[in-house]
Each structure stands twice: as C-alpha cells, then as structure tokens.
Amino acid sequence: MALDFIADCGADPTGASDVAPALAWYQANGRGHKLRVPAGRYKLVASGAPAIALEEMEIEGEMRSWRRGAGADDFAACFEIYGAATDASPFELRKNAAVRGISFVYPQQTDPAAPIAYSATLRLAADPAGIDITRNLFVNSYVA
Secondary structure, eight states: OEETTTTTTHHHHHHBBHHHHHHHHHHHHOOOOOEOOEEEEEEEEOOSSSSSSEEOEEEEEBSSSSTTTTHHHHHHHEEEEEEOSSSSSSSEEEETTTESOOOHHHHHHOTTTTTOOOOEEEEOOOOOOOOEEEEEESSSSSSO
C-alpha cells in the first residue's frame, strides 16, 4: 500500500512550511508502506537529529521523465533543505530502505568560494542491507 505525502501525511507542497512533522508521521505510521511524494517543493528544516530514519520504508518522488543526464526540470518532487552545517543528516537509511526520484536542493549554498559543509543528505546505517538509492538529484549539497 502506498501513502500520499500530502493527503496522508499533511505535507505542504508549496514550500511555505516545514515538512518535518509530515515525515515524523510517516516514520511513526508508514513501516512497510511506500511514501508517494507528488510534485511540489517541500521545505525541510534540518535540526540536531535526522528528520526521518527509514527502515522497511520507501520514499518515491513523482518525476516528469527519466533519462541519462536528467536535470532539475525532470524532477517534480523536490526537498529544499535548510539548516546549518552542524545539523544531522536529514535522512538516515536503515535496513530495506529506498529513496527514489527525489531532488534534494540546498538553497542556502550560494557561495562556491566558501561552501557550507553540510552533513550527508542520506546517511547509511551501520548495516545497509537492502538499501536502494536511485534516480535522485543532489543540488548544492556538500556530500550526497
């Protein structure tokens, strides 16, 4: 069964409010379910702890198309990540977790001469069995 990020989790697709509470809802209620992320710009404010730890869970974003060399215009589902370099990775992937078809953008990363050393966008757990990270785009992250 798939859950919808907007209808089931209450995420705001306009980028006006933080989707961390919607991700927390999915983490608490979505084990074994795919999370379908419709087209939208989702604001995620990073903090001292991962926004979500995925285990036996999948996040799949809506894409306009997929081809070799796909760019930002091909991704309809976009997480805009805000925070400081000292914040934890926004996502932790544990056993049998998947993240597909998402664009991760760091809008505060604007000065190439002095980049912000963000934590990894997707952190892998100690035992990364069954992890699938495919068809994602990382824009201005320090490390993916």
